[in-house]
Amino acid sequence: MIMIRKFRRKFSISAPRLAVRPHVPWYLRWALTIPFIVGAATMVWWAYDSGLELAGFHRGQAERELDTLRDRVSFLEGENTRLSNEMAARDRQLQIEHAAMMETANQVKSLTDENASLKEDLSFFQNLPLTAGRETDLSIHRLKVDSGALPGEFHCRLLLVQNVQQRAKEFQGSMQLLASGEQDGKKVVLQFPQSNNAADVAAHQLSFKYYQRIDRTFTIPADVHLESVEVRVYEKGASEPKVKQTIEMG
Numbered sequence: 001m002i003m004i005r006k007f008r009r010k011f012s013i014s015a016p017r018l019a020v021r022p023h024v025p026w027y028l029r030w031a032l033t034i035p036f037i038v039g040a041a042t043m044v045w046w047a048y049d050s051g052l053e054l055a056g057f058h059r060g061q062a063e064r065e066l067d068t069l070r071d072r073v074s075f076l077e078g079e080n081t082r083l084s085n086e087m088a089a090r091d092r093q094l095q096i097e098h099a100a101m102m103e104t105a106n107q108v109k110s111l112t113d114e115n116a117s118l119k120e121d122l123s124f125f126q127n128l129p130l131t132a133g134r135e136t137d138l139s140i141h142r143l144k145v146d147s148g149a150l151p152g153e154f155h156c157r158l159l160l161v162q163n164v165q166q167r168a169k170e171f172q173g174s175m176q177l178l179a180s181g182e183q184d185g186k187k188v189v190l191q192f193p194q195s196n197n198a199a200d201v202a203a204h205q206l207s208f209k210y211y212q213r214i215d216r217t218f219t220i221p222a223d224v225h226l227e228s229v230e231v232r233v234y235e236k237g238a239s240e241p242k243v244k245q246t247i248e249m250g
């Protein structure tokens with residue numbers, strides 16, 4: 001049998017086998033294939049959805065709950081914005097009220113101090129006839145020197161009064177402060193106003209007929225220990241003080 005087969009192969013015509021199939025257009029192939037693909041995808045999706053439902057997950061209910069949560073978050077964000085705006089407005093209102101209270105407190109303090117000063121002035125002027133017989137034409141009353149808020153800052157307050165005989169004319173002159181103290185173990189004397197400060201010199205000029213209340217601020221170096229302050233009042237054109245007074249610092 002083997003020899004016969006070899007003989008046939010050697011003396012016969014050998015050719016590959018051919019398969020004859022009918023020609024099918026490509027659109028017909030896709031038209032037949034796509035429904036199967038869609039059907040398979042639908043079956044897979046249905047199986048996946050059925051598996052979720054069997055596991056206790058319901059898509060419709062989950063979507064409804066998700067929508068509810070979205071609405072809740074949106075509502076809470078709106079409430080948060082509204083409350084933040086209200087808090088900011090109330091904070092601004094509190095700041096305004098606090099500023100108004102501070103201003104009112106400062107005004108009350110200022111009025112209280114002014115009232116006390118007026119009471120002192122009233123008491124002084126009620127007793128003014130007792131000083132009418134003094135020989136001096138000008139006198140210094142209620143001299144006070146207090147520390148300021150800043151280092152080395154001091155406030156000097158006093159009342160200048162002309163005696164009865166001199167009240168017919170207006171007093172013209174200037175005031176000078178001499179601050180005596182100790183700096184690095186040495187005695188120092190500081191003069192106010194300083195001659196190189198025109199504005200300060202002008203502020204120490206005096207002009208009054210009956211009396212003048214004076215409130216002046218001066219500043220000394222922080223390392224100077226103030227011991228005393230002397231007030232000198234000069235009449236215009238005079239080189240010697242018309243009246244002077246010294247106050248010792250504690």
